[in-house]
Amino acid sequence: MNVEEIIKTSKKMPLESRTLIHITLVHNMIYELAGNALKPFEVSLQQFNVLRILRGQKGKPANLSTLNERMVTKMSNTTRLVDKLLAKGYVDRSVCPSNRRKVEIIITEKGSEALAQMDKVVAETESNIVKHFSTKELEELNHLLDKF
Template identity: 35%
Template sequence: MDPERIKKIRLMDLEFRALHSKLFEEMFFKKIAASKNAELKELSKNQPAALMIIGLEKEIMPSTIGIYMGMDRSSLSRMVDSLEEKGFVRRNNDPEDRRKVLVSLTEKGEKCSEILNKISEEMSVELLGLAGEQDFRDFENSLETMLRVLRKIDSSISNGK
């Protein structure tokens, strides 16, 4: 592959990560900090995203949360333990396969998940609305393309290719 093209891709990726962090993550955490909900303030950095994921899925295996969040098994286990200790989630055995554990939200977790999703949706509408409808569609298509390519690379690496 052309070294200049690789350099361009690496720089675009770094800029994307920096802008995403600035526009979405930093604003999201500022809105959480400004919230009057005391329970949201109990959450550490990765826990809001985990609650939103669990809330969207209703019941989910911890390993699936790890895939969405890019977390290794031990960090993920500690985070789920902490959420369980704080009363946000519960673990249940999968009725179809007792070897599997499913994580779901408690009532406290549901309330927080709803607030977090509302904050996230409002931010997305606000930020992406600044770009216009066509830009929003382009952004969505670009994310789908990036995920497809990254999943293909991940699959190739996982299969030892």
């Protein structure tokens, strides 16, 4: 990926700017590819993330605050994401018996089955995205990104 070609500039950019633009372009490419992989399931990346968080709860309900804390992409519209998953039958929502102000969300069997199918497609997409990297290079890249 040549940053200068993509943003159509012939001007030499400062290394810091070029690096950050490059990271943004790579992020956008990854986001688009992963989003396209989930299109057949009619689920967004954020909805996929919510389902994975709920699966990680191992049958224990989560509330909106828990989902917000654990989301890869932080956002304020978690309620809307849950509503969409509820409409698909992928999650159930109920009022907490001990605290009526708290809403508990749990993944359904249908949601778990759909997520298992999504996992396969996303794993294949992720493998394709990083196919030009060796394991050592991926470890090094992660080490460098940890410095942020």
